[in-house]
Amino acid sequence: xxxxxxxxxxxxxxxxxxxxxxxxxxxxxxxxxxxxHITTGGxxxxxxxxxxxxxxxxxxxxxxxxxxxxxxxxxxGTFVEASDLGxxxxxxxxxxxxxxxxxxxxxxNEIYIWCLKFSVPLGVAKxx
Numbered sequence: 617x618x619x620x621x622x623x624x625x626x627x628x629x630x631x632x633x634x635x636x637x638x639x640x641x642x643x644x645x646x647x648x649x650x651x652x653h654i655t656t657g658g659x660x661x662x663x664x665x666x667x668x669x670x671x672x673x674x675x676x677x678x679x680x681x682x683x684x685x686x687x688x689x690x691x692x693g694t695f696v697e698a699s700d701l702g703x704x705x706x707x708x709x710x711x712x713x714x715x716x717x718x719x720x721x722x723x724x725n726e727i728y729i730w731c732l733k734f735s736v737p738l739g740v741a742k743x744x
Contacts, residue, residue, distance in 0.1 A: 639665060640662050640663065640664050640665055641662070641663050642660050642661060642662045642663070643660070643661045643721075643743045643744065644658060644659065644660050644661075644743070644744075645658070645659050645726070645727060645741030645742050645743045645744065646658050646659070646741055647659065647677070647727075647729065647739040647740065647741045648739060648740055648741070649680075649738070649739050650736070650737040650738060650739055650740055651731070651736040651737055651738060653679065653680055653681075653682060653738045653739065654678070654679070654680040655678070655679045655680070655729050655738055655739025655740075656676065656677070656678050656739075657673065657674055657675075657676040657677030657678055658673075658674035658676055658677070658741075659671065659672065659673055659674060659677070659727050659741045659743075660672045660674065661715075661721055661727070661743060663721060667717070668714070668715070668717070669714075669715040669719075669721045670712055670713065670714055670715060671687065671701060671712070671713040671715060671727060672710065672711070672712045672713075673687070673709075673710060673711045673712075673713075674710060675709060675710045677708065677709060677710065677711070678707065678708045679704065679707045679708075679729055679738060679739060680707075681707060682731045682738050683731065683733045683734070684703075684731055684732040684733040685703070685704040685729055685730070685731060685732075685738055686700050686701070686702065686703060686704065686728075686729070686730045686731075686732050687700075687701045687702060687703075687704055687713055687727070687728070687729060687730075688700040688701055688727075688728050688730055689701075689719065689721070689723075689724035689726065689727060689728065690724060690725075690726040690727070690728045690740065691723065691724050691725055691726060692725065692726075693726075695728045695730050695737060696724065698719075699719050699724065700730075700732075701713040701714075701715065701716075704729060724743070725742065725743050725744070726740050726741065726742055726743060727740070727741045727743065728740055
């Protein structure tokens with residue numbers, strides 16, 4: 617009986633460890649305005665167990681306005697143009713962006729709201 621219990625315990629722990637490896641993981645940040653713009657609110661990057669990822673600007677997100685605002689990734693103070701996720705959908709509130717498979721979110725430590733027209737940051741959130 618003791619061996620059966622031990623075997624079942626090992627199976628249970630192995631199964632739980634496997635589920636842990638399949639769980640979604642997330643990283644968060646808070647926007648700080650740049651280039652004389654007011655950008656506030658939270659952002660969450662979720663890496664899903666299936667290998668996909670999403671960027672969510674949270675309910676409290678707000679941008680004071682600018683021409684051609686985009687959402688994308690950056691690293692160490694530099695916006696990476698190839699990481700552009702598309703146009704900002706709205707100036708306020710929750711919005712979700714799908715990260716293309718060609719972008720590895722682990723390569724970046726910032727999310728940008730970027731003005732494509734003038735090539736300036738409107739807001740940056742450090743991820744951590």
